[in-house]
Amino acid sequence: MPERLPAPVVDAHTHLDACGAKDSADVSTMLDRANAAGVDRVITVADDLAAARWAAEASTWDDRVFAAVAVHPTRTAEFSDADKAVIEDLARQPRVVAVGETGLDYYWDYSPPAAQHEAFRWHIDLAKRVGKPLMIHDRDAHADIFKILTEEGSPETVVFHCFSGDLDFARKCVDRGYVLSFAGPVTFRNAAPLRAAAAFVPPGQLLVETDAPYLTPHPFRGRPNEPYCVAYTLRDLAHLRGVDVAELAADISTTADRVFRLRDVTSDHSIGDRLR
Structure with missing residues (x-):
């Protein structure tokens, strides 16, 4: 277990089910x-x-x-209207x-x-209709992600979950007002372009x-991950950015x-009953 952080922080993207x-x-x-x-709160994410x-x-x-729901781009080869109806119903849950x-x-x-493009466009529209953030998976697709967001209009x-771009792409995202979330790879010493991006992102746009x-x-690296491990990433980010760990945790x-x-969300234990 890592040393306890001096201030609590949110793990903005995890998969509790895949963790076991x-x-x-x-x-x-x-x-x-x-x-x-x-790590006092987490968002568990569906694929x-x-x-x-x-x-x-x-x-x-x-x-x-808390939860986030969608169909991962690698699973969109068959994405039916019935599937969309399920995701939309879940996305409206508090x-x-x-x-x-x-x-x-x-x-x-x-x-x-x-198929990925069509599904991405549909999820963009869904985020707008339910009034909730759009959480993006972007792997080797920076240009087309931007193209589709521009054509559809961003929510x-x-x-950008697990941001994977360099400093130039980070600047473009920040200029658009997007929020960039950094995962374990930002701590890898061979990830200089990614670390430069993480050092640049201003407070208020960093998760x-x-x-x-x-x-x-x-x-x-290479071992199983769990939400408590975000403490390692946060400490490394604080060192990279030259800021106090508690200050960075509070900002994030x-x-x-x-x-x-998150502060507006109230418990609704009847949701689980409805889904069973």
Whole structure:
């Protein structure tokens, strides 16, 4: 376990189900572990319909958990109207605080670009209609992500999850008012372009995440990840940016509260009952 952070911080993107959580007891145990490291709240994110249903329900089990729902771009080869209806219904639930992760992924070839583009455009429209942030997955697709956001018109709030661009791309995103969230790779010493981007992003447009169970930060790269590990990433970011750890944690939590309106979300334990 890392040393407890001097101020609490939000893990802006994790996958509790993929970390092994199956029920409310597992979720609470995982959040207790995170809390011991100073990570007081998390957003658990879906990548398919089953994960979306689970994330929405899990957000009702523990007040420290919120959810985001969408169909991941690599899973959009078959994305039916019935699938869209499920995602839209879940996206309107009060503890679902974002539409995501959606976007484009040109690294894998599980879904053709045309299907990914159509699904991304639909998720953009959904985020606008439900009035919630759009959480973007962008892998090797910077130009087309920008092109589609420009053509469709960006939602009020756009978050680039696990930001993977360089300083130039970060400047373009910041100029558009987008929020950039950094995961474990920013701690890798061979990631100089990414670290330059993280040093540049102004307060108010910076988040931190684990993307657990993937992308474990240094010094445990390659091992299983969990929300408590965001403490390692945050400390590294503070050193990189030359700021106090407590100050950075407070700034990031303030940004997360504003971006996802976490303080406005109230518990609704009836949601889980409706989804069963």
